[in-house]
Amino acid sequence: MPENPSREPARVQAMFSDISPHYDFMNGLMTAGRHHAWRRAAAREAARDLAGGGVALDACTGTADFALALRQAAPDAPIVGTDFSGDMLRLGKGKTDGDARTTFARADTLRLPFREGAFRAVTIGWGIRNVADTAGGLRELARVLAHGGRLHVLESSVPRSALGRLGFRLYFLGLVPWLGRLFSRSTHDAYSYLPRSVFHWPPPEKFADLMRDCGFRDVGFRTFAFGGVTLHTGTR
Numbered sequence: 560m561p562e563n564p565s566r567e568p569a570r571v572q573a574m575f576s577d578i579s580p581h582y583d584f585m586n587g588l589m590t591a592g593r594h595h596a597w598r599r600a601a602a603r604e605a606a607r608d609l610a611g612g613g614v615a616l617d618a619c620t621g622t623a624d625f626a627l628a629l630r631q632a633a634p635d636a637p638i639v640g641t642d643f644s645g646d647m648l649r650l651g652k653g654k655t656d657g658d659a660r661t662t663f664a665r666a667d668t669l670r671l672p673f674r675e676g677a678f679r680a681v682t683i684g685w686g687i688r689n690v691a692d693t694a695g696g697l698r699e700l701a702r703v704l705a706h707g708g709r710l711h712v713l714e715s716s717v718p719r720s721a722l723g724r725l726g727f728r729l730y731f732l733g734l735v736p737w738l739g740r741l742f743s744r745s746t747h748d749a750y751s752y753l754p755r756s757v758f759h760w761p762p763p764e765k766f767a768d769l770m771r772d773c774g775f776r777d778v779g780f781r782t783f784a785f786g787g788v789t790l791h792t793g794t795r
């Protein structure tokens with residue numbers, strides 16, 4: 560088992576700012592473009608929460624691909640994207656063509672600048688794993704969700720089958736860090752942090768338990784990519 564990397568906030572923030580210019584390219588390369596389809600599937604779910612109106616939050620929005628998928632799935636809903644990396648946010652803002660329905664704020668997911676129950680739907684894609692206090696982050700997302708609203712979490716996960724685990728190990732611990740060094744030249748070794756943090760991430764059932772402990776009900780999940788990606792949902 561690889562060593563569990565530090566999620567110290569200043570380090571995580573610097574790491575994402577460092578890789579921001581190559582972030583979208585690396586996502587496309589690592590997933591053969593599939594990452595958009597996973598966000599679209601999650602955004603379709605979130606759009607159901609917004610059918611009767613209300614605002615959506617995309618926390619840890621990064622370069623805003625999840626916020627953009629939401630905008631497509633729920634064209635009438637105002638969307639707020641938050642992130643603590645100004646460099647990631649700047650790239651995200653640049654993709655929204657000045658559309659006034661999508662706004663952004665620099666904010667830590669552990670201390671969101673919104674009132675209780677402000678949102679009908681909250682999404683977070685490959686973000687919560689990087690938040691220093693996972694339970695604290697989930698509780699904060701629960702706080703800003705309206706009662707009956709839902710949280711949608713996309714995360715990487717380790718496949719269940721022996722063959723899937725072997726493939727995942729070879730790919731994530733071998734190829735991904737190499738691709739990262741080749742293309743992103745991260746000084747924080749972000750693409751070796753990524754696989755190491757995924758191997759220490761709780762399996763979907765455990766994460767579902769944590770969501771329940773943090774104030775969510777009707778918690779469920781579905782997987783994509785042979786179990787390499789999981790979409791968790793829970794109702795506030």
Ligand SMILES: C[S@@+](CC[C@H](N)C(=O)[O-])C[C@H]1O[C@@H](n2cnc3c(N)ncnc32)[C@H](O)[C@@H]1O
Binds near residue numbers: 576668685689
């Ligand atoms: C892997 S990227 C995911 C970006 C985007 N959600 C996506 O789907 O591609 C993780 C993002 O989470 C942000 N992040 C990590 N911890 C955070 C925190 N505590 N508060 C706010 N943003 C955070 C990072 O700055 C980074 O932009």
